[in-house]
Amino acid sequence: MADEEWSLADFEIGKVIGEGKFGKVYLAREKQSGYVVALKVIFKEKLKKYRFHAHLRREIEIQHSLDHPNVLRLFAWFHDQTRIFLVLEYAARGELYKMLKSLHHFSEKRVATYVASLASALVYCHKKHVIHRDIKPENLLLDVDGRLKIADFGWAAELQAHVKRQTMCGTIDYLAPEMVEKKAHDQSVDNWTLGILCYEFLYGFPPFEAEDQHDTFRRILKVDVVFPSSPYISPEAKHLISKLLVKDSSKRLSPQKILTHPWIVENADPSGCCKQ
Template structure:
């Protein structure tokens, strides 16, 4: 099977290395475009238990179900032999959210809103399909070369239903929801809690719950005493803090759904009407157009009258994002 991989893709430089395998940059040799991809090669014998193997088997199946969402890492091909499984996915060479948070600079509300909008769109798409990610963290929130967010690493994802909740302690310190740590059955809103924690970190530069070590951090998460220190949150709007309270809500029944977060534009009151001048490119097969669009955009409305079957515009937090549009410059 490795020979089949080599027939269709040329592996290039190593991009990263993890506990179970290596990620390479690769390009397609089967098409004239020589498009670039990432290839995650996992050494199957390094999987220490049945749970790891189950996660590896489940991830490709789940990624194929979610392939229609532009904010979820797309799986293009899977190759398997006796020793390895190779997953060919989108190439995300724009880094990850962990890199951006590690710079130490807090995000402005419009920048945080733009990332939250894309992340929540990915989560809401998963939930419509009946999939919960369960282990979202900055490390697996990736960006492609155009800055578009791609949610990745679905190894811990699980299916859920109206009468079928999930169980098991899955997640990462700082981000895991309290109902997971308390050993209860839980629903898909664990992903909304995580997204709220990530939003808090983007705006504050620190997590809402922490301690000396994992055990103390978990205790703080279970208490769920959400605070907004005035020194840190002095410049954060009341709307942003209100959204955080509704996402990082200890009572999961009162916590917002991903769909509700999508329509909660917390930064709209900061500057409801904003003048934009954006140069963008529209890329279609055998077509390249570059133009300039300028005007006053009411952020509560769709900014341009376009066929939603071709282009789906979203305006959130002063940032205009388009499927199939690449924003090159914002003046």
């Protein structure tokens, strides 16, 4: 969809459903079809202030090119004199982060379903040479059926064969060791993050969390993983985590192999939906 095909007049605007650094996200309905979407409004003045134009352009190009059940769709974009509008898939159940904070931790079946959904999305993204680099609960949304969607491709990058990236980006608790050491990295940083998320979903907090940032970095570099005695977590789930949280990036379990891991095969819902 080219930007000139759409304007704000094509939509009925509803309530605010999200807010970020550059603007707000509104519930909206496309007038002609009645289709409900999320309309992200970004102010050009703020983009200019933070010199984020190129960053946003890359985000739009990458997310618009992706079409997978576990990746939030970017249907179209358009702009006026002061604002840029992104027409996004509406995820009715909102951020996974809020659900995790409410429930404190998830069951193994729910975690296996979410991890399988993430692995499936990463198989797709990595085949298209896209790495996300900032997968965390705040960037994971749930649709009306409880299906997980990866959102916010602000730190995503396109990775050509045998070429690594240099930018240190993402969120501290989820950084892979090679990023902490400011070394070149590839798609395996996403695989590391799946290990972090699997742990966090099961226990309610990320594995290397510490009061001081330097302590978090130290624990990441040592791969200092501690499995608490409560809640009880099966050995199979711990085995998967231990195969993902590996300092040598070349030895981390790939998304394809995550999908065939016995714990995932036994526990994940094949539909990818968690309605309860």
